[in-house]
Amino acid sequence: MNTTPANVLEVDGLVVAYAVKGRRAQPFRALHGVSLDIRPGETVGLVGESGSGKTTLGRAVLGLAPVAEGEIRYAGRVISRLSARERRALSAEIQVVFQDPYTSLNPAMTVGDILTEPLLVSGTARASAEERVRGLLDQVRLPADAAHRLPREFSGGQRQRVAIARALCREPRLIVCDEPVSALDLSTQARVLELFVEIQERTGVAYLFITHDLSVVRCVSHRVAVMHRGRIVESGEATAVTGDPRDPYTRRLMLAAPVPDPERQRERRERRRSLKAAAAE
Numbered sequence: 011m012n013t014t015p016a017n018v019l020e021v022d023g024l025v026v027a028y029a030v031k032g033r034r035a036q037p038f039r040a041l042h043g044v045s046l047d048i049r050p051g052e053t054v055g056l057v058g059e060s061g062s063g064k065t066t067l068g069r070a071v072l073g074l075a076p077v078a079e080g081e082i083r084y085a086g087r088v089i090s091r092l093s094a095r096e097r098r099a100l101s102a103e104i105q106v107v108f109q110d111p112y113t114s115l116n117p118a119m120t121v122g123d124i125l126t127e128p129l130l131v132s133g134t135a136r137a138s139a140e141e142r143v144r145g146l147l148d149q150v151r152l153p154a155d156a157a158h159r160l161p162r163e164f165s166g167g168q169r170q171r172v173a174i175a176r177a178l179c180r181e182p183r184l185i186v187c188d189e190p191v192s193a194l195d196l197s198t199q200a201r202v203l204e205l206f207v208e209i210q211e212r213t214g215v216a217y218l219f220i221t222h223d224l225s226v227v228r229c230v231s232h233r234v235a236v237m238h239r240g241r242i243v244e245s246g247e248a249t250a251v252t253g254d255p256r257d258p259y260t261r262r263l264m265l266a267a268p269v270p271d272p273e274r275q276r277e278r279r280e281r282r283r284s285l286k287a288a289a290a291e
């Protein structure tokens with residue numbers, strides 16, 4: 011692993027252990043010594059099947075999962091054991107976009123209030139906050155009058171744009187994106203993914219991009235890390251990992267991914283056959 015402080019994020023030998031109810035019960039280890047780094051302006055895609063530990067890693071970066079061993083560093087500073095107050099101070103710099111745009115926005119607040127609130131809390135004057143909100147709505151391609159409306163008046167894709175704008179409010183250097191397009195239909199997914207890429211090009215923000223969808227990870231990531239049972243089993247350049255995976259689990263994951271293109275399906279059937287033949291030898 012690269013340990014230069016030039017990285018925006020460094021995860022080093024991370025073990026997360028959840029408490030389990032029952033007097034004799036042992037804590038459940040969801041991550042077993044995970045290491046990963048993210049450079050400024052880079053997207054690292056985190057893939058793996060359900061239960062492999064992707065969300066746990068994202069939550070640990072956000073200070074929301076119980077770290078048992080190892081370390082998380084943000085811009086060279088250890089952040090894995092911060093007090094609640096220290097964490098809050100960091101919230102401008104590390105943000106999150108969740109999967110479900112239907113539950114992640116306060117339904118009783120207008121979009122304008124949702125976006126100005128974090129700015130006002132951090133001491134920005136109302137007039138500058140409102141100015142900033144106009145800029146943010148423009149950045150995420152929502153009309154200026156969106157500020158006066160409630161989340162329920164928007165489609166899923168538009169709500170996710172609001173959630174992205176909220177994450178961008180205080181100019182973070184890192185955003186944890188936890189399945190941010192999984193709840194959207196395919197054509198909306200493509201437009202929201204484009205927006206993520208466009209924002210990164212403009213602002214230099216880095217993403218830890220969690221998804222179970224390989225076509226999504228291929229589309230947005232510079233590098234990819236593959237998780238299996240709480241461990242990273244393979245990582246590298248996105249094209250290499252998704253195009254020519256080395257690890258048997260990654261290969262199985264690629265083969266299991268739905269690919270509608272008939273040519274790709276034929277290709278996959280052949281690869282499956284040759285893998286089977288190799289395994290039988």
Ligand SMILES: Nc1ncnc2c1ncn2[C@@H]1O[C@H](COP(=O)(O)OP(=O)(O)OP(=O)(O)O)[C@@H](O)[C@H]1O
Pocket residue numbers: 028029038040058059060061062063064065066067222
């Ligand atoms: N709060 C918790 N307490 C106990 N166990 C948990 C908790 N959260 C997650 N786990 C367990 O940790 C493991 C990893 O879960 P996690 O949600 O990180 O996986 P994931 O790869 O993000 O899965 P999915 O794609 O389904 O969200 C799972 O076995 C899960 O049951």
